[in-house]
Amino acid sequence: MSSSGPIRLIEAGATSALRSQTIYHGLAYARTPRTPDTVVLLTPAEPYVCIGFHQDLEREVDTAWCGDRGLPVLRRETGGGAVYLDSDQLFVQWVMAGESLPARVDRRFELFARPLVATYRDFGVAAEFRPVNDVHVDGRKIVGTGAAHIGEAEVLVGNLIFDFDTGVMTRVLRTPSEAFREQVRQSLDAYMTSIRRETGSSPDRGAVAAAYARHCATALGRDLEPGTLTAEEERAIDLVDQRFTSSEFRTRAGGRPWRGVKIHEDVHVAESVYGHPDGDVRITARLRRGFIDAVAFTRNDHGQFDGLQPLIDGLREIPLDHLAVSRVVRARHPAGDALTPGEVDGWVSAVLDLDPNREATR
Amino acid sequence: MSDHPEVRGCFLPLHLHYNVHENTWVEVNDDGTVTIGMTDIAQNLAGPLLHAKPKKVGAVRKKGKPLATVESSKWVGPVKSPMTGEIVAVNEALLSDATIINRSPYKAGWIVKMKPENADTELAELHTGQAAVDAYKTRIEAEDIKACEHVEGFEA
Numbered sequence: 461m462s463s464s465g466p467i468r469l470i471e472a473g474a475t476s477a478l479r480s481q482t483i484y485h486g487l488a489y490a491r492t493p494r495t496p497d498t499v500v501l502l503t504p505a506e507p508y509v510c511i512g513f514h515q516d517l518e519r520e521v522d523t524a525w526c527g528d529r530g531l532p533v534l535r536r537e538t539g540g541g542a543v544y545l546d547s548d549q550l551f552v553q554w555v556m557a558g559e560s561l562p563a564r565v566d567r568r569f570e571l572f573a574r575p576l577v578a579t580y581r582d583f584g585v586a587a588e589f590r591p592v593n594d595v596h597v598d599g600r601k602i603v604g605t606g607a608a609h610i611g612e613a614e615v616l617v618g619n620l621i622f623d624f625d626t627g628v629m630t631r632v633l634r635t636p637s638e639a640f641r642e643q644v645r646q647s648l649d650a651y652m653t654s655i656r657r658e659t660g661s662s663p664d665r666g667a668v669a670a671a672y673a674r675h676c677a678t679a680l681g682r683d684l685e686p687g688t689l690t691a692e693e694e695r696a697i698d699l700v701d702q703r704f705t706s707s708e709f710r711t712r713a714g715g716r717p718w719r720g721v722k723i724h725e726d727v728h729v730a731e732s733v734y735g736h737p738d739g740d741v742r743i744t745a746r747l748r749r750g751f752i753d754a755v756a757f758t759r760n761d762h763g764q765f766d767g768l769q770p771l772i773d774g775l776r777e778i779p780l781d782h783l784a785v786s787r788v789v790r791a792r793h794p795a796g797d798a799l800t801p802g803e804v805d806g807w808v809s810a811v812l813d814l815d816p817n818r819e820a821t822r
Numbered sequence: 823m824s825d826h827p828e829v830r831g832c833f834l835p836l837h838l839h840y841n842v843h844e845n846t847w848v849e850v851n852d853d854g855t856v857t858i859g860m861t862d863i864a865q866n867l868a869g870p871l872l873h874a875k876p877k878k879v880g881a882v883r884k885k886g887k888p889l890a891t892v893e894s895s896k897w898v899g900p901v902k903s904p905m906t907g908e909i910v911a912v913n914e915a916l917l918s919d920a921t922i923i924n925r926s927p928y929k930a931g932w933i934v935k936m937k938p939e940n941a942d943t944e945l946a947e948l949h950t951g952q953a954a955v956d957a958y959k960t961r962i963e964a965e966d967i968k969a970c971e972h973v974e975g976f977e978a
Contacts (some may be wrong), residue, residue, distance in 0.1 A: 514873035514893050539872070539898040563965035565897050592869075592896055609899035714875065715870070723893075765895060 486697030538606035575675035
């Protein structure tokens with residue numbers, strides 16, 4: 461039975477961008493009750509951008525910029541946001557029977573993270589599991605993970621990050637303003653990390669892959685045995701190749717309204733608009749654990765704000781809730797008591813619209 | 823006895839029919855159609871939903887095949903149909919706000935309505951009433967499924 465026998469380890473090495481996504485999808489679609497649980501390790505040989513299953517391609521990615529630079533853009537069938545991926549990452553992909561994993565998704569992630577954390581620690585990175593599905597180093601994210609039920613398989617995917625280009629990651633995103641893009645870049649620099657950033661060097665990939673396989677066997681309590689793809693799996697991967705490169709799949713409509721960029725579980729960058737009579741004011745902010753961590757106001761016409769700096773300063777480090785925001789608006793807006801209740805409500809609502817989980821009032 | 827018994831805080835209305843393994847429910851309507859959705863347990867396991875995309879009206883789905891995909895911050899997966907039939911209506915409201923399922927899994931968060939092909943046979947294969955509650959008790963304890971937590975304004 462697949463949940464107790466050895467796990468097949470497929471070390472696919474350096475693959476095309478497309479295959480770095482389609483191998484695990486094909487394995488999942490080809491899965492039968494007789495298929496062994498499988499762990500795939502690979503590195504994309506070329507850089508690319510990958511969007512989540514339900515995302516809207518044109519809403520999330522600057523496809524013209526990517527096209528000019530020959531960066532492929534693919535859609536995956538796992539969730540999450542748009543990410544820039546390249547050869548500075550080792551992908552880890554589990555394709556397993558449901559009974560081989562804990563029933564609860566949070567426990568699946570805890571299990572999946574265990575060998576990732578242990579591998580990082582082998583190479584001098586003080587990684588820790590951060591529930592539900594992150595691995596952090598002192599508050600900075602160092603693994604991206606996802607989970608899905610594909611075909612008849614349970615899939616968990618993640619990556620070991622040797623180095624990460626926050627500049628390109630930021631540039632591939634479609635953003636509402638340059639202020640927003642800059643805030644995303646600053647937030648990625650502040651709240652993401654890599655092996656190189658933590659240790660100053662990049663270890664040998666083979667050594668990292670070997671360490672991961674060893675820790676994976678320990679975490680799952682089963683041997684990992686090197687294996688290859690079957691002919692049926694190759695055919696399934698070919699079919700996924702065709703679908704993933706079809707315009708219909710890449711550009712399928714989807715997604716709820718755009719609500720900013722998630723940096724990690726605790727950190728989001730968001731933007732909202734206050735309809736000022738002299739021109740819309742864009743409010744760009746970084747939210748951390750429910751607080752406004754950083755905030756900036758900009759105007760499309762680059763106009764001045766006539767004394768709004770005290771309001772901007774007052775919004776920093778406050779919780780993103782109605783009471784706190786309305787207190788700051790009343791106390792720090794330059795119009796003071798001359799603000800009408802409607803103007804107060806307008807400012808408060810615009811700031812609260814930064815909350816990615818709030819019902820949009822826009 | 824309540825019409826909405828709880829198992830570890832998860833509501834299970836007695837009048838519905840449940841596929842306990844796939845965490846879906848079926849309600850039989852007066853016009854012979856059935857309404858299908860995710861259980862309270864399913865929405866809790868998934869967490870706050872970001873997306874829910876039902877198949878289109880007119881699609882014929884076999885039992886066990888996906889009739890929608892849902893995505894939370896943790897997981898993407900299918901909602902597998904508990905019955906075979908043609909989809910005659912989808913809950914369009916879910917396309918813009920999938921958290922309706924979290925707030926109201928058995929009412930406003932319904933996913934599709936279906937005209938079933940083998941209603942009597944397939945309903946008999948589902949659990950209902952106290953038998954459903956007992957089946958869920960067994961599953962929840964065996965898999966140590968966490969207690970349900972409900973968002974503000976939740977309706978069972």
